[in-house]
Amino acid sequence: MKIEGEAKLLRIFVGEADKLAHVPVFEKIVYEARKNNLAGATAYKGIMGFGGNSRIHSAKILRLSEDLPMVIEIVDEHKKIEEFIPIVEQIFEEANCGGLITMEKAEIIKYTTNK
Numbered sequence: 001m002k003i004e005g006e007a008k009l010l011r012i013f014v015g016e017a018d019k020l021a022h023v024p025v026f027e028k029i030v031y032e033a034r035k036n037n038l039a040g041a042t043a044y045k046g047i048m049g050f051g052g053n054s055r056i057h058s059a060k061i062l063r064l065s066e067d068l069p070m071v072i073e074i075v076d077e078h079k080k081i082e083e084f085i086p087i088v089e090q091i092f093e094e095a096n097c098g099g100l101i102t103m104e105k106a107e108i109i110k111y112t113t114n115k
Helices: 025-035 078-095
Strands: 005-015 041-045 069-076 100-108
Touching: 005 025, 005 078, 025 041, 025 069, 025 078, 069 078, 078 100
Parallel strands: none
Antiparallel strands: 005 069, 005 100, 041 069
């Protein structure tokens, strides 16, 4: 797969505890991205944050939160990102969870795979 130049960065914010049929929502999104032949996806665990309910989620030493913020980033061509957004929305709906989806312009400098 060769991608270069102008692209889109899809950023998805969910909670670590959000699940869809016992599978974490962030994991489901990454697997769906792969299934839909997107260039790649990365999930990050945040150490502190809050969302629409304004409840703070934090990884304090004395208190281990089981619902830390998760961010999934996916970069690919605009068309493929646009086609993937309804899939993410469907996952949110089926999981009955909240979340945030953002998209911004990205420029791919180099994208390589193992030879």
